[in-house]
Amino acid sequence: MKCPSCGKELQKNSLFCEQCGKEIYVVPDFETEVENNMEEHLEKIKNSLELPEMLQTTLHHKKLYYWLGLLCLLVIGFVVIFLVQHSSHENWDALEYVEQARKEFTKGDFDKASTYFEEAIALDPERTDAMQELAEIYFLTNEKEKYENLLKRLLSNTLLAETDLISCYGKLIAFYNTAGESQKIRELLCECENEAVRKAYEEYYAPLPSFSVQEGYYTKVMPVMINGPKNGVIYYTQDGTEPTTDSKKYEGPIILEEGDYTIRAIYVSKANITSDEAKASYHIDLSRPEPPVVITTSGIYTEPTYIEVEIEENTRVYYTTDGSIPNEEAMLYEEPFLMPLGKTVYRFVSMKEDLVSEVVERIYELDIPHKLSEEEARNHLLAYLMQTGRIQDYFGNTLNSDKVYYYTYLTYCVIREKMYYVFRESSSDSEMEMTQLYGVDAMDGSVVTLKYENDISYSLVEINNP
Numbered sequence: 001m002k003c004p005s006c007g008k009e010l011q012k013n014s015l016f017c018e019q020c021g022k023e024i025y026v027v028p029d030f031e032t033e034v035e036n037n038m039e040e041h042l043e044k045i046k047n048s049l050e051l052p053e054m055l056q057t058t059l060h061h062k063k064l065y066y067w068l069g070l071l072c073l074l075v076i077g078f079v080v081i082f083l084v085q086h087s088s089h090e091n092w093d094a095l096e097y098v099e100q101a102r103k104e105f106t107k108g109d110f111d112k113a114s115t116y117f118e119e120a121i122a123l124d125p126e127r128t129d130a131m132q133e134l135a136e137i138y139f140l141t142n143e144k145e146k147y148e149n150l151l152k153r154l155l156s157n158t159l160l161a162e163t164d165l166i167s168c169y170g171k172l173i174a175f176y177n178t179a180g181e182s183q184k185i186r187e188l189l190c191e192c193e194n195e196a197v198r199k200a201y202e203e204y205y206a207p208l209p210s211f212s213v214q215e216g217y218y219t220k221v222m223p224v225m226i227n228g229p230k231n232g233v234i235y236y237t238q239d240g241t242e243p244t245t246d247s248k249k250y251e252g253p254i255i256l257e258e259g260d261y262t263i264r265a266i267y268v269s270k271a272n273i274t275s276d277e278a279k280a281s282y283h284i285d286l287s288r289p290e291p292p293v294v295i296t297t298s299g300i301y302t303e304p305t306y307i308e309v310e311i312e313e314n315t316r317v318y319y320t321t322d323g324s325i326p327n328e329e330a331m332l333y334e335e336p337f338l339m340p341l342g343k344t345v346y347r348f349v350s351m352k353e354d355l356v357s358e359v360v361e362r363i364y365e366l367d368i369p370h371k372l373s374e375e376e377a378r379n380h381l382l383a384y385l386m387q388t389g390r391i392q393d394y395f396g397n398t399l400n401s402d403k404v405y406y407y408t409y410l411t412y413c414v415i416r417e418k419m420y421y422v423f424r425e426s427s428s429d430s431e432m433e434m435t436q437l438y439g440v441d442a443m444d445g446s447v448v449t450l451k452y453e454n455d456i457s458y459s460l461v462e463i464n465n466p
Contacts, residue, residue, distance in 0.1 A: 094124035101133070110137050128160050132168070139171075148175060166200050173204055182273050202231055203270035208278050209234055211263065212253075215280035219355035222284060223253040228267040228275075236265035243277065258286040289352040291360045292317045296339070300365045304414045306336040307364070309348060319348045325359060338411050339366045368419050370442035374409055377421040380445035381407060381438055404428040405435075413439065413450075422450060 002009055092100075101116030117134040120127055131154050138147035151172045154160055160168070169192070176184045189205045192198055198205050212225035228234050234250035235243045240262040254263065261282045267275040293310040311317050317333040318326035326349045333348070343365040350357040372380070385391045385405075392398055396405040410422045420439035427435055437450040 092119075094120040094127055094130070097123065098127065098130050098133075101130070105133070105137065110141050113137055114141075126157070126159055128154060128157055128164065131157075132164065135171070144175075148172070151175070162194070162196055165194065166197055169197050169201060173201060177204075177271075186273050186275065202229060204273050205229060206232065206267050206269040206273040206275040208276050209265045209267045210278065211280045213280075213282070215282055217283045217285065217353075218256075219285050219287075219353040221286065222256045222282065224256055224263065224280075224282070225253050226250045226263070226265050226278075229269070232267055232269040234265055234267050236263055238263045240264065256282055256284050258284050260284075285353075286355070288355050289315050289350040289357045291357045292333075292348045292350045294346075294348055294360055294362050296362065296364070298363045300367060301339060302367050304368070304412070304419075305339045305364075305366065307339050307346070307362075308336040309333050312350065315350045315352045317348055317350055319346055321346055323347070325349070327356075338413075339364050341366050341368065341370070341412065368412075368414070368442075370419055372421075372440070372442050372445055374421055377440035377442065377445065378407065378409065378423065381423055381440050381447055384447040402428070407438070412442070415439070418443070420448065420450070
């Protein structure tokens with residue numbers, strides 16, 4: 001055995017080291033039998049402390065039951081809380097849902113806020129405030145389709161205030177603009193009938209251009225204007241090619257002379273929104289009709305003469321007697337007519353479609369011996385009819401009835417070398433129906449009864465002298 005301190009070999013049963021003087025502790029060895037007895041005793045103690053296996057199993061089951069019961073209590077608690085909350089929500093009106101949604105929105109819980117807003121809208125579909133706030137949530141949560149659809153729904157709501165309507169249009173325009181969907185912006189504003197909205201977003205408004213002249217066939221030079229909002233630019237072509245922003249800018253009326261034209265135009269708004277294309281085709285024919293051929297020449301006439309004009313096919317002839325240029329509102333020539341007494345200036349034109357020929361002028365002077373004017377002849381007729389008792393006064397009233405006679409000057413005629421002023425008699429029963437024809441001698445005022453023989457002349461068939 002050695003000293004644990006200095007390593008000096010020790011003598012048997014020595015209690016101190018002779019070299020270093022340290023005390024030596026010697027642990028005596030136990031006998032094998034004693035050691036075995038000790039281990040056996042310790043094992044018994046251990047076994048006495050361990051629980052029986054059945055008891056251990058029982059305790060394990062109790063512990064399991066405890067946790068299961070606790071779990072059931074938690075589930076029941078959650079169910080009760082949910083039912084209480086749900087039953088309380090069932091009695092909410094739309095306003096309460098909106099208020100709760102706003103609280104959740106303030107907390108930042110967009111899911112709950114959107115759920116409450118949706119409940120409010122389901123209860124009251126006209127809650128435009130809830131729809132607008134819900135749209136804002138859809139925008140913040142990047143639910144693009146829901147955002148777009150809800151804004152569209154708002155635009156169709158007639159209860160939406162105009163300021164809110166303008167705001168919703170603005171949001172939808174911004175949404176489409178960000179997505180690069182300019183076509184949807186154009187369609188949105190072109191379908192809008194609210195002037196305030198279109199005014200607010202006029203830089204995006206790109207309606208279809210319109211033409212001042214309807215397309216078709218014309219027989220005169222046509223100035224065509226293209227109309228569109230003033231804050232944008234109109235581009236057009238007139239040769240049928242597709243217009244682009246490189247095409248000619250519209251700056252004033254397009255003058256169409258003879259030929260065929262196809263005008264195509266687009267409008268580009270200030271925000272570079274391009275309209276659909278407008279298109280119109282024109283055929284301009286400037287071949288003027290020939291002037292009318294007036295057979296009766298200018299001159300002085302001493303006997304009744306008819307004025308006759310030749311008319312080309314598909315043309316019309318108009319004339320005036322006051323020196324003005326004839327148009328479609330002038331007198332239409334249909335058949336030869338009797339030259340009037342005195343001096344008269346006639347002007348004639350031919351018209352085909354809207355084209356007008358050059359003016360043809362004729363000056364006639366008819367000098368047939370007569371003493372009475374047309375008005376004097378009329379007074380002679382009325383005096384004669386009052387004398388015979390047909391009328392009571394110069395107004396054509398009758399004595400024993402409500403009937404009134406009217407006397408209209410038609411023309412003059414020459415019968416048996418005598419000139420007569422011709423008057424037509426009609427009554428208040430039928431002003432358009434002729435009851436009698438009278439002739440008044442242009443020299444002495446005597447009255448005769450006439451009969452109308454054909455379309456252009458009168459003949460004295462029977463004379464009834466007073």
